Amino acid sequence: MKMFLKKWGGGIGFDGPACELKPRTNDGLGLVARAKGGIMSYLSHWKLNRSPFVLSGTQRGVFTGGTIEEAMARLEFLADQRKKFGMILGPSGVGKSTLLEYFSARRNAHVPREQVVLVDMSCVNEENIAFRVAAALGLTYQGSSNACWTEVQDYLFSRTSIGHRTLLLLDNFVDLQDQAVSALSKLWCSKAHWSTVISVDDEAIVNLPRWLLEQCDLKIELPPWDLGQTADYFEFAISREGGREDLFDAQSITRIQELSDGIPRRIVQIAGLALVAGAVRKCQRITADLVEQVCEEFTVSVGPKFPTFWSEPQLNAG
16 A cells, blocks of 8 residues: 555545535534533544545645556656647546646646646637636737637747647546537647547546547546545645544545545545544544444535435435
8 A cells, every 4th residue: 555655645635626525513513622621623533644535636645546647657658758648537436627727736846848738628719718828838828719819829829939849638538518518629720739638527528529539648547445545645644743543443435435436535524524423423433334324414426325314304415
């Protein structure tokens, strides 16, 4: 497991909106444990420096074990070989956004004469997509959408002319109108030396035009974690914050893996709630029974295999 404690290490983050959590009890456990004589942080109970399970890893790095490491290698290959167009596929919550954030920061820090730009494609349309891309490139432009595209292309060509490369990472590439996708084709059909990578949820790929899929030079799949990778992540996250190796016992990690279907965002949420619940109950470690109790107290959607003890309608975790 320790092989994945890379020098790049830090926290972990996942793409897309976090699922909603609805407490079934009035106190909902909160983020602190109510203790005799005052309020005690759950971090103090577990003797942790900071919360080991976070939803954004941009400040503390990224867990790079297993499938994440392989996806990073494929992205590096696409960039180094100057491929024109790549695509990252995976279910919602698997870590596509975090992977792109990490890749962008790493390339910008270590590769000279290369600009890697991450663009959030949420809620874009034909009219504002050009301005979204321009803003990510650091361009300020006021005018028509077509004129803005011309400005973007001129900027990219100017970088190419002096031997600099640009990589455009288009995140949350879902629900785009056909006109918006067609507008982006102006960049992909160019002969200039820049590359584009898009991230797409598995279920959304059927909505993409066929001509776009046929242009893909490299498909990068980011699957859910298996039990081994989940166990590696727990060791990574807990040891980084000074926690004990046995804070979560093996059965609790297995149960979290089952309830989450291996989706990292859900793993993080259940594990975080278990820490808070364990502090409230003054437990010595997190057990499978405690994980079950947490899921009974909170209405949490964790995939198609809902536990039978959830009788109320479930919220969608995305």
